[in-house]
Amino acid sequence: MSGKLKFKWLDMMKTILIFLLVGGVSLGGDTLKVMTYNIQGMKPGTEPEVRIIHIIDKLIQIDPDIIGVQEINESLSGGGADNQAKVIADSLSAYFGINYNYYTSFTHLSWNNQFREFVGIITKHNVEEEGFFQLVSGVFPRKVVWNKIDTPIGTVNFFNTHLSFNSSSVRVQQVQQIIQYIENTENNHPAIASILTGDFNDPPNAASIQLLTNTGSDTFYVDSYKYVNPGSPGYTIPSNAPTTRIDYVFTKNTGSLVPFESDVVMNQPYNGTNYCSDHLGVLTSFDIGVLSLDEGNNLYPEELKLFQNYPNPFNPTTKIKFSVPTAASGFSPKTTVKVFDILGKQVTTLVDAQLLAGIYEVNFDASSTAGGLASGIYLYKIQAGEYSDVKKMILLR
Numbered sequence: 001m002s003g004k005l006k007f008k009w010l011d012m013m014k015t016i017l018i019f020l021l022v023g024g025v026s027l028g029g030d031t032l033k034v035m036t037y038n039i040q041g042m043k044p045g046t047e048p049e050v051r052i053i054h055i056i057d058k059l060i061q062i063d064p065d066i067i068g069v070q071e072i073n074e075s076l077s078g079g080g081a082d083n084q085a086k087v088i089a090d091s092l093s094a095y096f097g098i099n100y101n102y103y104t105s106f107t108h109l110s111w112n113n114q115f116r117e118f119v120g121i122i123t124k125h126n127v128e129e130e131g132f133f134q135l136v137s138g139v140f141p142r143k144v145v146w147n148k149i150d151t152p153i154g155t156v157n158f159f160n161t162h163l164s165f166n167s168s169s170v171r172v173q174q175v176q177q178i179i180q181y182i183e184n185t186e187n188n189h190p191a192i193a194s195i196l197t198g199d200f201n202d203p204p205n206a207a208s209i210q211l212l213t214n215t216g217s218d219t220f221y222v223d224s225y226k227y228v229n230p231g232s233p234g235y236t237i238p239s240n241a242p243t244t245r246i247d248y249v250f251t252k253n254t255g256s257l258v259p260f261e262s263d264v265v266m267n268q269p270y271n272g273t274n275y276c277s278d279h280l281g282v283l284t285s286f287d288i289g290v291l292s293l294d295e296g297n298n299l300y301p302e303e304l305k306l307f308q309n310y311p312n313p314f315n316p317t318t319k320i321k322f323s324v325p326t327a328a329s330g331f332s333p334k335t336t337v338k339v340f341d342i343l344g345k346q347v348t349t350l351v352d353a354q355l356l357a358g359i360y361e362v363n364f365d366a367s368s369t370a371g372g373l374a375s376g377i378y379l380y381k382i383q384a385g386e387y388s389d390v391k392k393m394i395l396l397r
Contacts, residue, residue: 030287031308032153032257035064036197036247037266037281038162039084041073042115048073051277052084054270056091062265062283063096065124066149068160068197068249072104072118073111085120092124100124103147105132107162108140119145119162119198126150129189133181135174138164144178144198146185153288154192154256157185161198163208171201171208179212182252183219192288193255196221196248199279203244212250221250224259224284228359234264236282239275249284258289260307260321260359285310289323304335306382306389309364313394316367322382324355333385339364342377350380366395 039055042048059067067088074083089102104120119142121130129148134141144161159182164170182194202208204223212221225234225248235242242264251257262284269275287307307321324335337351348369350362364380366373375397381390 030153032151032286033064033283034066034195034197034249034286035281035283036068036249038070038199038247038277038279040277041071041110041117043111052087055276056088058266058276059092060095064283065151066158067122069120069122070162070199072120073115075115085122089122098124101127103127103130103145105143105145107143119143119160121145121147121158121160123149135177136170138167138170142174144181148189148191157189157191157194159196163200165201168207172211175208175211193257194252196250199247201246203246220253222253224249224251225262225282228259228262236264236280237278239278239280242280247279247282249282256288257286259284260287261285261310304384304387306391308391309393313396315395315397317363317365318393319361320364320380321359321361323359324357335384337362337380337382340379
């Protein structure tokens, strides 16, 4: 090992040692990353044996905690050994060295009756209970599947579904059944929140989606992508030139989770022209929090809150999100967000303003500060009136 490489390696080890001694930076332990993805099964002519390899590779990079998966296939004669959910879970287990659980429920034969099709859930966390509910059928039988999952931020009831593709009236009936099934499950299996993912085969303005997101009732479902990215279409199909959004990550408003990051993922081809699926995925990160409504039925956080930066560790840019609640004046007290080094020396000010209620995101670019910043632990602090909070982040160059 050369002298320069040796010293660079030692510097990195010192950084990691400091990181551990000061309590560590959250790498997802106090947040929850949830993904929905229709993997297109083993559709003939789409190179399914190649696509599954690239799906796994991209999932390794994304590293979600829980995945709601639609169009899972297995061959009729394989005895389940080539079940795509099993293959994904086994591959992630081998790569990360931890046990990934998978749960699937058979719905119908697909692709001219050549394969069995399932809807399922994959998670790196412990599954306490599981089940499914048979939905009213369209052309094909459909189900909603459920796992009660013990996550680092608390136990959640997680649901995943794939609705009928040929009938809007059937999709409305299916959503009505899902709403009732979730309510029954919550009554018998309390958790900090309920999350619903799936391929709903309907855009946000469709009757089935409006049935979920209608804020005129006491209970409704928050479209996490829309909440985090107001005004952005977030199209998910077709993958090579998306024009509409039918894939969702919802959370029920009565739970204790707030979405703070939501992105369309799996959106790059694996060879320049071919995509892993005909769908793109949606990935949402949640933190503990409470959502409420203002008089205009707009969703806003109830508390001023600082979220963990993302990505973390980072090089050289990262995103910092925070929430500002509604105040009597319409504005919060003056809000500041500042970055400090581990010794408490201020590096930069990211925010210094009076803000309206909402969720905000700022970018921190470590290369834009004078001389750039070295690898290490940095602190970022929010202050508004008497409230303040500090979180750690790590820069690894």
